[in-house]
Amino acid sequence: MLSFTAHSQAKTIMILGDSISAGFGISPEQGWVNLLQKRLDSQKPQQHKVINASVSGETTSGAIARLPKLLLVHKPDLIVIELGGNDGLRGHPPQMIQNNLAQLIQLSQKSQAKVILFGMKLPPNYGTAYNSAFENNYKVLSLRYKVTLLPFFMQGVAGRNDLMQSDKIHPNAKAQTILLNNAFPTIKAAL
Secondary structure, X not given: OHHXXXXXXXXXXXXXXXXXXXXXXXXXXXXXXXXXXXXXXXXXXXXXEEEEOOOOOOOHHHHHHHHHHHHHHHOOOEEEEEOOHHHHHOOOOHHHHXXXXXXXXXXXXXXXXXXXXXXXXXXXXXXXXXXXXXXXXXXXXXXXXXXXXXXXXXXXXXXXXXXXXXXXXXXXXXXXXXXXXHHHHHHHHHO
């Protein structure tokens, strides 16, 4: 009975991301989201439930279509939005990406969930103007909606061949602990 009570009051953390959080090219157990659940359990067993609602190839538009049902089903206390990278890689207009991320934040906040926004960067071949506008979206939104921003989730991983899969886009299994260490202080502070 005691463990049921503890578990029923567990905080639900939902990760709404793309292939980086879905663990593309590695087993789900190796991914940073699964490692997050393990770390939280080791610190406070049965206090947190991590839902991985990430989909490889996900865009901000795709997430807008999926989010209402996810909110209804999982009723998250905290939502981590790790999106925008696929939109940027497809050259979508930065203003459209910003509007979509804003909708995701608003939907999440309307459901009473706290929001953390994970910033992304694009490869330099997209040009300074586009990259700057893309990256600035995250800062603008974190200020506008008063959400916590992790400026660059892939810090210490991006650009390192030893931590990337052969496609040079997706982090390998070795990189997952670094991603977790990047994310963990921000997530823990929000809880």
